[in-house]
Amino acid sequence: MRILVTGGAGFIGSNFVRRTLDDAYPGLTGAHVVVLDALTYSGNLENLAAVADSxxxxxxHGDIRDSELLDRLFPDVDAVVHFAAESHVDRSVRDASIFVETNVLGTQKLLDAALRNGVKRFVHVSTDEVYGSIAEGSWDEQRPLEPNSPYSASKAGSDLLARSYFRTHGLNVSITRCSNNYGPYHFPEKVIPLFVTNLIDGLHVPLYGDGNNIRDWLHVDDHTRGIAMVLVGGRAGDIYNIGGGTELSNxxxxxxxxxxTGTDWSYVDRVADRLGHDLRYSVDISKIRAELGYEPLVPFATGLAEVVQWYRDNRAWWQPLKDRAAL
Amino acid sequence: MIGLVMASSPARALDPRVAVVTVSYGSGAVLEGFLHSVSAASTVAPIVIVADNKPHDGAGVAALAARYQASYLPLDTNLGYGGAINAAAATLPASVEWILVSNPDVCLMPGALDGLLATGNSDVRIGSVGPAITTSDGAVYPSARVVPSLRTGIGHALFANIWIGNPWTRAYRNDAVPSEKSRDAGWLSGACVLVRRSAFAALGGFDEGFFMYFEDVDLGYRLGKLGYRNVYDPAATVIHSGAHSTTGDSDRMIEVHHHSARRFLSKKYSGWWLWPVRAILNVGLNVRSAVVRRRHDH
Structure with a gap:
């Protein structure tokens, strides 16, 4: 099998690439991987160094909106796993245009290219944020979409496009919706790596509002394993939630x-809440559990401790990224 | 951990983002020229480290390093070129973004390091930048080459010394492209090359399985395969006076050269189904090594 992975140099995409080439996923053993990545600010080739020899x-190097490039690549591709996206909510609040261009228009270009070139399988990777905020209980896949940020609205748009290509054209596409990811190689603008790298350097961290916003945390290894399960065994046109099972307030x-990190609350600066900040996300993973046998395997305490240690050990990876992004 | 100090006159500010690393193997006679040239190659002062693969030969390398305010790293055993560079790179502070890897018998022209840095910083996809490398008599050395394929590699190996201008060597050396033209290359000569530190670190530095030769081919190949660009920038120039530290040991160097070639090709053609290719290359390299040694002995 030859898999094209868009956004494969990013945090989640590179994890999927590394583990696929490590033959970690049943059904994908021996698969070849072509990474397509525009290497915008968060794409980083160093995330893929472990597989450079494979x-x-x-x-x-290229843009998912470049149809000519896609038509050169897709004839040799059996499956597409589409990670490429603008994903930082704060950036979408400041300027939503690139989110619409990449997440909506880019997904449409990919879906069209997949259709034109007869790609047999397409997995569109999305987020639980498309559901909006939920006060109690957990969303299942039937929940109507009520995105509240420009980021989540752009992802909801791309989800609906993907679904429409199944309904209209019969494209073999499945959609995954994950909760908040964490793990090594996470770009240091996101809350966990930002806090960890700041705190180990004795710097302050910003906490939005009252800090009562609740997120479900999913280790990236669990997430990409769930995606691989959907790629191999998911049904065309279906949506699969992927969660980690650890809900925490910020x-x-x-x-x-x-x-x-051995620090205390004196290092925490309370800052004004994010505009449109959803109070709680929570996904029901009954479907993927029942149909594909998915379970989150990384206990949050273990995963978090490993992540903190990873950032302690890999300053050479994150320091240039923080410097470049002026974080 | 060795101390890191400024390798320049006090007029230039230390730039903790840039390091220069060189390796001595009885290189006292040429090292001073190199260290002196570093101070004119940039408007800022880089961190400079001299790794010494032969620290007990009385070449005065430590004293020279001290005179130029470079850090001196004596190595207990001869780690080879790549190994010594890796050992030095491991001591660099996290602030270093670019490492100029250079032989000690190189002389950087004024502004060369600034030029390489400007090119490297122009694109996050650039993993390495190489200058134009000239010999002492001004001839341009083909330092920006394509990664050898089976066809060009075999043709070059067989005919480079007996058929000047053979098409395989010309293709391998990129001879069709004017040497004064900036371009992307498959790999850049490790005699003098600026490497993005984060990419270098992510790849684990030079493959220390190469004692000498081909470690630069391998690094360029791995950078390129990962997705980085190796860019030749002839606006920056250095003079390379030659392989001074190996001239007295040619038979052994021929053997090492062929061993490294074998290792690189085995890595590049590593799939299990390519074992016949590896076997044929192995036989060919053994024969070539014997022939070259015999010619050298005569």
Missing amino acids: DRYSFV KELTQLLLDA
């Missing part, structure tokens, strides 16, 4: 990070 890996998460 004769099953190749890299193409305040609770901050306490864990302060503990892990």
Whole structure:
């Protein structure tokens, strides 16, 4: 099998690439991977250094909106796993245009190219944020979409496009919706790596509002394993939630990070809440559990401790990224 | 951990983002020229480290390093070129973004390091930048080459010394492209090359399985395969006076050269189904090594 992975140099995409080439996923053993990545600010080739020697890996620098490029690549591709997206909510609040261009228009270009070139399988990777905020209980896949940020609205648009290509054209596409990811190689503008890298350097961290916003945390290894399961066994036109099973308020998460770095609340600056900040996300993973046998395997305490240690050990990876992004 | 100090006159500010690393193997006679040239190659002062693969030969390398305010790193055993560079790179602070890897018998022309840095910083996809490398008599050395394929590699190996201008060597050396033209290359000569530190670190530095030769081919190949660009920038120039530290040991160097070629090709053609290719290359390289040694002995 030859898999084209868009956004394969990013945090989640590179994890999927590394583990696929490590033959970690049943059904994808021996697969070849072509990474297509525009290497915008968060794409980083160093995330893929571990597989650079693999004769099953190749890299193409390019934009998912470049239809001519897609038509050159897709004839040799059996499956597409589409990670490429603008994903930082704060950036979407400041300027939504690139989110619409990449997430909506880019997905449409990919879906069209897949259709034109007869790609047999397409997995569109999305987010639980498309559901909006939920006060109690958990969303299942039938929940109507009520995105509240420009980022989540753009992802909801791309989800609906993907679904429409199944309904209209019969494209073999499945959609995954994950909760908040964490793990190594996470770009240091996101809350966990930002807090960890700041705190181990004795710098302050910003906590939005009252810190009571609740997120479900999913280790990136669990997430990409779920995606691989959907790629191999998911049904065309279906949506699969992927969650980690650890719900924490931002305040609770901050306490864990302060503990892990040996710091205290004097390092936390309360800042004005994010515009449109959803109070709680929570996904019901009954479907993927029942149909594909998915379970989150990485306990949050273990995963978080490993992540903190990873950032302690890999300053050479994150320091240039923070400097470049002026974080 | 060795101390890191400024390698320049006090007029230039230390730039902790840039390091220069060189390797001595009885290189006292040429090292001073190199260290002196570093101070004129940039408007800022880089961190400079001299790794010494032969620290007990009385070449005065430590004293020279001290005179130029470079850090001196004596190595207990001869780690080879790549190994010594890796050992030095491991001591660099996290602030370093670019490492100029250079032989000590190189002389950087004024502004060369600034030029390489400007090119490297122009694109996050650039993993390495190489200058124009000239010999002492002004001839341009083909330092920006394509990664050898089976066809060009075999043709070059067989005919480079007996058929000047053979098409395989010309293709391998990129001879069709004017040497004064900036371009992307498959790999850049490790005699003097600026490497993005984060990419270098992510790849684990030079493959220390190459004692000498081909470690630069391998690094360029791995950078390129990962997705980075190797860019030749002839606006920056250095003079390379030659392989001074190996001239007295040619038979062994021929053997090492062929061993490294074998290792690189085995890595590049690593799939299990390519074992016949590896076997044929192995036989060919053994024969070539014997022939070259015999010619050298005569």
